[in-house]
Amino acid sequence: MVESTSTSLAYSTPSYGSGGMSWGDSGYDGCVQQCIASFGTAGSYQPTATSGSSGSYGSGSTITVVVAPTQGVLRYVPFAVNASVGDTIKxxxxxxxxxxxxxxxxxxxxxxxxxxFASGxxxxSFVFTQVVNDTSPTFFYCGTPTHCEQxxxxxINPPSxxxxxxxxxxxxxxxxxxxxxxxxxxxxAYTQNKTAxxxxxxxxxxxxxxxxxxWAYEAVVENVMFTRNVLAMNPDLMNADGSVNLNSIGSTPxxxxxxxxxxxxxxSSGSSSSDSSSASSSASSASTSQTPSGASSSNGASSVASSKVLVGAAVLVATFFAL
Incomplete structure (x- = not known):
């Protein structure tokens, strides 16, 4: 990746609560409903006028990654992208x-x-660009205290x-x-229901x-599932070959x-064992089907592209996430 320079802005470190909460004995449905009630329902991301920018553009395609689509959502969307040398990550x-x-x-x-490279x-509405000059896996994170750990x-170019x-x-x-x-x-279970x-x-x-x-395994899995939920809510963000294209979000929320x-x-400190068993039961009840490997993509997203046919999830651990 080509290094670019930028000026960090002063900020106050956010404060965080204990996060403790009890779901009671209401099981999976109650867990999800209380979770949504506490942390918000679906929102939307709509780019506004650019307030600042840093970086440069390459000669290839431009691949968009959204940094925290709404306040409180500590995710990059999509979690992973593939890019060729000369492409620009925006x-x-x-x-x-x-x-x-x-x-x-x-x-x-x-x-x-x-x-x-670092945006500061x-x-x-800030925009930061990086030109890809190496197709080796490149990891990036949010440096705000505790955000990455969450x-x-x-x-970029995840290992496959x-x-x-x-x-x-x-x-x-x-x-x-x-x-x-x-x-x-x-x-x-929540994701399987929403992405069916x-x-x-x-x-x-x-x-x-x-x-x-x-320690990062669970975070990787959650990031993958969060991106799947985004794609289920925004089917227009996927190309026919299963690749992800966020370049249209400038005109469409x-x-x-x-x-x-x-x-x-x-x-988690307040979760009951009944929640876990209910969730596991729900997650194991999916129907069985099959999926081929990802197709090629104009924006280089082949190894993280969704396939068009579901893999059986009667046993969630072996098949729910198969390409």
Missing amino acids: FMWGANNHTVTKSSQLTPCNKTSDAP EQNK GMFGI ALDAPTSVAGMMSSVMQNDTTGNIATYA GSMGANWGANIDMSNMPS MMVPPDVGSALAAS
Whole structure:
């Protein structure tokens, strides 16, 4: 990536509460409803007049990534993109107090000294561009305290492992088993319900997690599912080949789902065991189907493209996320 310079803006570090909340005995449906009631229903992202910009443009395609589409949603959309040498990644801020800072696969929440780039702390409507000069995986994160740890990081040219045990699909079983809160199963059930029939229902399944730190596994899975929810709500953002194209959002608002994954994680201390069992049961009840590998894409999104046919999720851990 080509380094660009920018000036950081002064900001006050956001304060955070304990995040504790009890879902009671209402099970999965009540959990999701309370979560949405507390953290908001679907919103929308609509670019406004650019308030500032930094970076340069390359000779290839421009690929848009939204930085926090609404206030309180700590995600990059889409979570991962593929790009060719000469393409430009255009980061567009949808909320205040976020950064785009280069990191590494082994330390996704720490700034790297390897050809670094950093936007500085920026606010809504800021635009930051980076020209791709290397197709190796490039990780970036939000440097605002605690944001990355809550899952706000992304990948350019993510490592891909088709049908491998180390892919998102292949590691789903162990991720769910190691999640004692049951939040991953709950979010998976929520996502499967919301994305049923969507081309984006299986987006990102082949992202390889073999070289990522174990603490990041759940965050990767949540980011993949959040992007799937966005694509289900905005089917026009997907091309016929299953690739993602956000370049149209300048004229058409992008609907944004509530970040149920982060909300569930924040409330894990108050979750009841009945929530987990209910979510797991719901997640395991999906119908069975099959999906081919991702197709080629004009914006380089082939390895994270959604396929057009769903893979069976009778056993969620092995098939729900297959490309």
